[in-house]
Amino acid sequence: MALWFSLFAVVILTFVVFMGVEMGKLQVLFGVIIPYAALAIFIVGVISRVLRWARSPVPFRITTTCGQQKSLPWIKSNNIESPHNTMGVIVRMALEVLLFRSLFRNTKVELRNDPRLVYGGAKWLWLAGLAFHWSFLVILIRHLRFFTEPVPRLVGLFAGIDGVFEIGVPALYISGLIMLVSVTYLFLRRVFIPQVRYISLAADYFPLFLIIGVGLSGLLMRHFFKVDLLKVKELVMGLVSFHPVVPTGIGIPFYIHLFLVSVLLVYFPFSKLMHLTGVFFSPTRNLANNNRVKRHINPWDYPVKVHTYEEYEDEFRDRMKEAGIPVEKE
Amino acid sequence: MSSSELPSSSELSNIPEPDEFMRVVHKPPRKGWMDTPVEFKRGTYCFPGKAKNLKILDMPNPREWSPTDEDWKLPENWKEIIREGFKDRLEKYRSFKLFMDICVRCGACADKCHFFIGSGDPKNMPVLRAELLRSVYRNDFTTAGKLLGRLAGARELTEDVIKEWFYYFYQCTECRRCSVFCPYGIDTAEITMMGRELLHLLGLGINWAMEPVANCFRTGNHLGIRPHGFKDTLEFFADDIENVTGIRIDVPLNKKGAEILFVVPSGDYFGDPGTYTCMGYMMLFHELGIDYTWSTYASEGGNFGLFTSHEMIKRLNAKIYTEAKRLGVKWILGGECGHMWRVMHQYMDTMNGPADFLEEPVSPITGTKFENAKSTKMVHIMEFTADLIRHNKLRLDLGRNDDLIVTFHDSCNPARAMGIFEEPRYVIRNVCNHFYDMPEGTIREQTFCCGGGAGLGTDENLDMRLRGGFPRGNAVRYVQEKYGVNRLACMCAIDRATLIPLCDYWAPGVLVTGIHEMVANALIMKGEKERTINLRGEPLPGSKNQSSVVSHRNWRQADRRLETGREGE
Ligand code: SF4
Ligand code: SF4
Numbered sequence: 001m002a003l004w005f006s007l008f009a010v011v012i013l014t015f016v017v018f019m020g021v022e023m024g025k026l027q028v029l030f031g032v033i034i035p036y037a038a039l040a041i042f043i044v045g046v047i048s049r050v051l052r053w054a055r056s057p058v059p060f061r062i063t064t065t066c067g068q069q070k071s072l073p074w075i076k077s078n079n080i081e082s083p084h085n086t087m088g089v090i091v092r093m094a095l096e097v098l099l100f101r102s103l104f105r106n107t108k109v110e111l112r113n114d115p116r117l118v119y120g121g122a123k124w125l126w127l128a129g130l131a132f133h134w135s136f137l138v139i140l141i142r143h144l145r146f147f148t149e150p151v152p153r154l155v156g157l158f159a160g161i162d163g164v165f166e167i168g169v170p171a172l173y174i175s176g177l178i179m180l181v182s183v184t185y186l187f188l189r190r191v192f193i194p195q196v197r198y199i200s201l202a203a204d205y206f207p208l209f210l211i212i213g214v215g216l217s218g219l220l221m222r223h224f225f226k227v228d229l230l231k232v233k234e235l236v237m238g239l240v241s242f243h244p245v246v247p248t249g250i251g252i253p254f255y256i257h258l259f260l261v262s263v264l265l266v267y268f269p270f271s272k273l274m275h276l277t278g279v280f281f282s283p284t285r286n287l288a289n290n291n292r293v294k295r296h297i298n299p300w301d302y303p304v305k306v307h308t309y310e311e312y313e314d315e316f317r318d319r320m321k322e323a324g325i326p327v328e329k330e
Numbered sequence: 331m332s333s334s335e336l337p338s339s340s341e342l343s344n345i346p347e348p349d350e351f352m353r354v355v356h357k358p359p360r361k362g363w364m365d366t367p368v369e370f371k372r373g374t375y376c377f378p379g380k381a382k383n384l385k386i387l388d389m390p391n392p393r394e395w396s397p398t399d400e401d402w403k404l405p406e407n408w409k410e411i412i413r414e415g416f417k418d419r420l421e422k423y424r425s426f427k428l429f430m431d432i433c434v435r436c437g438a439c440a441d442k443c444h445f446f447i448g449s450g451d452p453k454n455m456p457v458l459r460a461e462l463l464r465s466v467y468r469n470d471f472t473t474a475g476k477l478l479g480r481l482a483g484a485r486e487l488t489e490d491v492i493k494e495w496f497y498y499f500y501q502c503t504e505c506r507r508c509s510v511f512c513p514y515g516i517d518t519a520e521i522t523m524m525g526r527e528l529l530h531l532l533g534l535g536i537n538w539a540m541e542p543v544a545n546c547f548r549t550g551n552h553l554g555i556r557p558h559g560f561k562d563t564l565e566f567f568a569d570d571i572e573n574v575t576g577i578r579i580d581v582p583l584n585k586k587g588a589e590i591l592f593v594v595p596s597g598d599y600f601g602d603p604g605t606y607t608c609m610g611y612m613m614l615f616h617e618l619g620i621d622y623t624w625s626t627y628a629s630e631g632g633n634f635g636l637f638t639s640h641e642m643i644k645r646l647n648a649k650i651y652t653e654a655k656r657l658g659v660k661w662i663l664g665g666e667c668g669h670m671w672r673v674m675h676q677y678m679d680t681m682n683g684p685a686d687f688l689e690e691p692v693s694p695i696t697g698t699k700f701e702n703a704k705s706t707k708m709v710h711i712m713e714f715t716a717d718l719i720r721h722n723k724l725r726l727d728l729g730r731n732d733d734l735i736v737t738f739h740d741s742c743n744p745a746r747a748m749g750i751f752e753e754p755r756y757v758i759r760n761v762c763n764h765f766y767d768m769p770e771g772t773i774r775e776q777t778f779c780c781g782g783g784a785g786l787g788t789d790e791n792l793d794m795r796l797r798g799g800f801p802r803g804n805a806v807r808y809v810q811e812k813y814g815v816n817r818l819a820c821m822c823a824i825d826r827a828t829l830i831p832l833c834d835y836w837a838p839g840v841l842v843t844g845i846h847e848m849v850a851n852a853l854i855m856k857g858e859k860e861r862t863i864n865l866r867g868e869p870l871p872g873s874k875n876q877s878s879v880v881s882h883r884n885w886r887q888a889d890r891r892l893e894t895g896r897e898g899e
């Protein structure tokens with residue numbers, strides 16, 4: 001149900017652009033107004049969400065330690081899995097963000113009959129996740145050549161390496177392929193692993209379909225419909241320089257691509273996609289395990305009702321004296 | 331409460347044989363989880379907090395009720411209370427707000443939870459446990475949820491949702507294993523803690539947590555042992571030690587001006603086998619001539635406030651520093667406990683510090699500065715003893731532990747909230763000859779819970795405990811078959827209670843021990859008589875005089891002795 005709804009939603013969105021551009025000649029709407037609005041919503045949305053997190057303090061230092069603490073000098077501590085200083089935290093976070101360290105630990109447990117548990121490695125999720133995110137990043141960087149004039153050498157180099165296999169004309173980008181394969185895997189595991197299907201919401205399928213849609217439309221316009229890339233660049237440069245122009249004759253696939261990207265941008269700040277920025281804020285990962293070395297302050301700390309020693313002694317004084325336990329008041 | 335510290339045989343006998351018990355399907359049902367109402371099955375939930383305990387603590391809505399009742403007698407404006415409480419906590423805890431927002435439902439945490447592995451109940455997947463709260467969060471606090479409702483995974487707060495929360499937040503031992511695997515570090519324990527806090531606003535808690543909390547508040551310890559009872563107990567241990575070693579040792583109590591305040595979980599002096607570990611500490615300190623003191627007021631290091639609310643942690647923990655100040659000690663040493671150390675390590679200084687009236691801890695024997703505890707001023711006994719052994723300050727006869735083939739259970743809290751892995755292993759290796767770790771993936775940061783932490787270690791919950799304990803039991807069984815392991819060492823008082831039925835059921839023949847029990851058995855004390863029995867009163871391996879079993883106590887006898895100073899039920 002959630003799956004079909006999400007698929008349907010993406011199909012409708014595609015249909016909307018198609019009708020709008022083809023029938024309604026709304027190139028300006030889809031080529032200029034919506035992208036601008038989407039970007040604005042994205043930026044404002046992301047910032048305000050991050051600020052909302054930032055507004056809530058971190059009252060306690062609740063690091064999850066995944067390695068030996070630093071204690072006695074002759075015991076080898078693990079400054080990455082249980083960082084005791086900022087350097088360790090930075091490395092831990094870098095591994096987390098760039099290599100998905102925690103996901104790499106993933107295991108799979110199987111219950112055998114006698115009964116017995118058997119553990120196996122389960123690296124596919126990690127691999128697919130990593131492949132997906134990295135290829136996405138490469139694709140983003142590659143796209144910079146539409147946003148810059150002259151194109152920085154580095155970006156050109158990137159695109160060159162990415163298309164190195166020179167399959168087809170224009171060259172097929174490896175990153176695009178990897179992204180589509182990995183995102184398809186992520187989708188299929190959601191459908192075929194019963195537990196994951198059980199927990200999946202429309203909010204999980206929708207971004208997947210959206211990204212698949214973005215990827216497919218990109219692939220189609222590059223390799224099959226051969227959209228005029230010079231005109232695309234003209235439009236994009238117009239947007240970037242705030243002098244929007246809408247060249248005629250850019251094919252529909254481009255508008256579909258652009259619109260789905262816009263939807264993704266709008267959707268982003270209101271969804272789980274915020275994990276992109278959220279991961280940096282995670283208190284179990286971004287705090288050092290130096291709890292007993294350095295006092296952590298809770299900004300909203302307040303006094304609580306305690307049972308004082310005096311109250312305690314008042315209640316038990318006679319018994320304490322009888323038992324020969326020293327007391328404050330005789 | 332005392333009689334349920336160890337499960338009665340009748341409870342165990344209700345549990346079918348392992349192969350039948352574990353006929354568990356991990357495949358979720360067809361029907362979506364939002365359409366599957368909670369069902370309170372016998373053996374899988376804990377009894378509710380008694381009104382008298384709630385009253386002692388000034389907690390809301392004290393009354394008698396049962397989870398199986400139709401009407402839970404919630405306050406009239408319960409929805410508003412939850413909404414306000416939710417909002418308040420979102421504003422106070424970044425962790426909570428963030429964890430509500432960024433889960434991608436990748437499912438990596440799903441089969442990491444011992445309760446899911448052992449029960450197959452999909453709502454015991456950490457991600458779904460969190461979704462129980464998240465669904466309400468989306469409904470009440472997010473745009474998408476307000477607009478799209480169920481499509482966005484939002485659902486309205488109803489009494490059935492509250493019942494579900496109660497059931498599943500008390501089927502989480504806050505062990506944090508899931509958080510090790512989550513790519514964003516989402517800690518479902520943190521979410522469970524928030525969930526429990528919200529439930530408490532409506533007067534919904536479990537008695538196995540609330541009774542200890544109420545006791546602890548008043549008498550200083552979970553078991554309600556009063557000062558004279560505490561003294562009797564320790565004296566009684568001194569008798570036993572004398573029987574074994576021929577040495578009479580002192581029990582310093584509430585002694586002003588001592589160098590060190592020593593704090594243990596009350597389980598250590600209440601029930602076997604914790605008692606042997608307690609004797610172990612006493613023998614160690616006596617042998618080294620350490621100037622320390624026990625406190626009857628701070629007679630509990632454990633803190634079931636951790637399983638109740640952040641405020642309750644602080645209320646119960648406050649006595650540690652105030653007592654250290656009153657007695658004028660220099661620093662604090664803490665015994666073998668699990669959740670106690672989560673509190674001491676991650677909360678105490680923030681909540682009740684700064685402990686600027688104390689000094690940075692230095693070992694009086696080796697001169698080692700415990701730099702890692704220089705702000706909190708509290709040292710873990712395992713750090714302390716490892717340092718002693720490293721500096722050759724203990725004379726140890728490992729042969730006395732030769733009948734033990736030992737494995738070690740990393741307790742969740744010291745493992746995932748402190749990262750204390752090597753110290754206990756170092757000590758164990760130096761006091762016994764046969765030590766084998768359980769397999770990778772079941773130890774250290776990936777250790778499995780005993781199934782009875784976070785206040786769930788009660789008998790009426792035995793079915794669920796044994797299910798949750800299955801991954802641990804399975805790993806113990808593995809080293810038992812492979813290396814002949816017969817002793818499961820742990821440094822946690824809850825473990826020393828819950829691992830016993832766990833082993834009886836999953837790995838019969840394996841007994842449970844604290845680490846300082848092994849230390850003390852190996853410790854050669856100045857002026858001791860030739861030892862023929864260990865602290866349990868069993869003959870030492872190779873001992874000539876096998877018949878000299880003098881003081882074999884079982885825990886029920888200990889229990890009777892404690893009656894003198896414990897609150898009646
Ligand atoms: S591992 Fe983390 S992100 Fe993945 S489902 Fe579990 S809590 Fe969510
Ligand atoms: S904290 Fe432990 S018990 Fe709770 S959901 Fe996570 S793995 Fe399960």
